[in-house]
Amino acid sequence: MTTDHVQRPPAEVRHADELARLRATDDGDRPPGWALSLRAARRFVIGDEKLGVTRKFVGDPSLIDRALVTLATSRGLMLVGEPGTAKSLLSELLAAAVSGTSTLTIQGGAATTEDQIRYSWNYALLVAEGPSPRSLVAAPLLRGMAEGRVVRFEEITRCPLEVQDCLLSPLSDRVLAIPELTGPDAMVFAREGFSVIATANTRDRGVNEMSAALKRRFNFETVFPIADFDTELSLVEAEAAALLKRSGVGAPPRRDVLEVLVRAFRELRQGQTARGDATDRLSGVMSTAEAVSVAHAVGLRGWFLRGEPGTAADLVTCLAGTAAKDSPDDLAKLRRYLERQGSGPLYEARHLLPG
Incomplete structure (x- = not known):
């Protein structure tokens, strides 16, 4: 993808040169499945003048450290805060640094369904051939698990509770069942590098409060407004x-x-x-x-x-x-x-x- 005539290219396109420089000079240990080490990913977000990497997020650097450590574990990362505090931007930057792509995104809302999160079907192929891997249409969660990438779930609390809870098994057992298929294709196991970054603004958190079971599978980090x-x-x-x-x-x-x-x-x-x-x-x-x-x-x-x-x-x-x-x-x-x-x-x- 190029930036020509694109209103807002994703972070990995806007900052492709900086990511390339960081990869070329990155000699740190990388968590399994990561595109950069934690130190290089941190520099991508908060900047590095020596490498010509700009600062992209204005906030507490320790927040970035905690967020990256969370993504290196088996827990999801939940970013909460007032509207307009750059939670979505931070999730995009983190996903680009960790996975090299930030486009596996689910936009939460009242009309969001499980099909838009996990998978759906090509109904023409489904009628013609029955359930098969060829007729399966992967949604961001399934793709993230199969490819070992970070999935972004924006405004998760705007989704109905039962829709939110479809994340429980992927976040705890690291597996997504596809009951319509049989054999090895019936289970998708998460590859190294898979994680979920969710966001919720504090004004909307009460719209559809998360279940206690789902909360336990996330580490919560608050993004505060700029004080200075x-x-x-x-x-x-x-x-x-x-x-x-x-x-x-x-x-x-x-x-x-x-x-x-x-x-x-x-x-x-x-x-x-x-x-x-x-x-x-x-x-x-x-x-x-x-x-x-x-x-x-x-x-x-x-x-x-x-x-x-x-x-x-x-x-x-x-x-x-x-x-x-x-x-x-x-x-x-x-x-x-x-x-x-x-x-x-x-x-x-x-x-x-x-x-």
């Missing part, structure tokens, strides 16, 4: 600049506008201003990932409508769509927040907030 303002600002700037470049925008985002954006997101997320004053806390998701999305929209709006980088006025307009997602009351809270600024670019553009 400058770190979050740098991340938003880098990610927004990359997105704008891919979108054909000829100007990088303005640093002063991004500072206003990140500060507003942090204050609305925490319910407290930088001066320590209490402010309304929005019920919607005001995460770093959402801030990147708003910064992207601001840049697109400014460039394609006026041929210039986005301004604070564009920021106020784009913030409205973010604030009104979960509750109509959030738009009123955002309006009060802008009014309380008293001065500054957000205050001057407050009249652009709809409603």
Whole structure:
């Protein structure tokens, strides 16, 4: 796969050069079935300036260490945290480092079925020949077990409980039964390198709580929001600049506008201003990932409508769509927040907030 005309190539394609350099210089011991050693996989995620490997995840390096050790064991890895804390990105990076591919992905949801997780059938062949390996259509879990690769299960708690529990046997006995087949084909045994990385955001965990039996087969790791303002600002700037470049925008985002954006997101997320004053806390998701999305929209709006980088006025307009997602009351809270600024670019553009 190339990156031409692909909106978002997988991590192993985006960072193919870095993975190649890490493999070429990797002299560490590798767990069975792994593409890289633990040390090299760690460098892929948190960066290595000497090798020209960029830092891809902003967070506690010890989290990466614990996650990699978990994947080297027979337990699954569960990443939990607030929405927008880069759980999916981390699972993608870990899968690319460990298996060389991150595309064996299951997207959890209310409509997700066991067929989409384990396997299904080519019904034309099934009718013509009956159950056979040729008519079997492997889903990500079966492929991951047969090929010895990491399987990603996004938003697992959005799936019904009985669907989640189809992971029990693969995670405990490392085997997947196919009762429609006979002989050796009726059992798929996991090859070395197979593991499961699941994600769940803390706001949705109560939608379909995991069974105690399934929880015991995972090690839980919490991914926290970025605590430092400058770190979050740098991340938003880098990610927004990359997105704008891919979108054909000829100007990088303005640093002063991004500072206003990140500060507003942090204050609305925490319910407290930088001066320590209490402010309304929005019920919607005001995460770093959402801030990147708003910064992207601001840049697109400014460039394609006026041929210039986005301004604070564009920021106020784009913030409205973010604030009104979960509750109509959030738009009123955002309006009060802008009014309380008293001065500054957000205050001057407050009249652009709809409603």
